[in-house]
Amino acid sequence: MNVEIPELPFAPVSTKVCPLCNLELSREDDFGVVRARPDGRNLYCKSCIRKKVTASRQKRRLIRLARQAARQAALDGIVVERKGNVIAAIPAIPTPAEKVFRELQAPLTQKTLHRLTGLSPDGVSEALAELMLVEGTVVRAGWVDGERLYARKEADARRRA
DSSP: OOOOOOOOSSOOOOEEEOTTTOOEEEHHHHEEEOTTSTTSEEEEEHHHHHHHHHHHHHHHHHHHHHHHHHHHHHHTTEEEEEETTEEEEEEOOOOHHHHHHHHTTSOBOHHHHHHHHOOOHHHHHHHHHIIIIIIOOEEEEEEETTEEEEEEOHHHHHHHO
C-alpha cells in the first residue's frame, strides 16, 4: 500500500521550547542564530534574551553608580562597606593624630593619652609630634611629677572642636 502524501505549498514550521518562559515558539522566527549550537539556534527565545540583557545592563549601571558613590564618599572621608547588594556608609577611622587631638580637652600626659586613645606609647609620641610640628595645633603646657603635659592651642581648640 503506497499512500501518496500530497506536497504542501510551504514547509511546516518547526518549533522549539524556551527553557526560561516555557513557551513553544517558532524556531526560525523567535530564536536567534547561533552556529555553535547543535540545532543552529539560541537556547533562549529573543524576548527572554532581551530581558536578560536589559537586566544585566541595569545591574552593571547600579554597580557603576555604587562605585562612583564609594569613590566620592572616600574623598569626603567616609568609608563605604559593601555587604551583598547593600552598601553602608560608615565614618572613616580616625588617624592617631585625630584620636589624640580629640582627647586633649584638658592638658594631659603621654601616659594618660596612651590609656585614653588605646595607641601604643610610640603611636602617641608620633601623633603628638605631628600635631606639634606639622599642624601646630598642640603645645607643651607644663610639667607634672616629672612628666610633660600637652594641650591644644586656644585658637585651635575652639576651631576644631
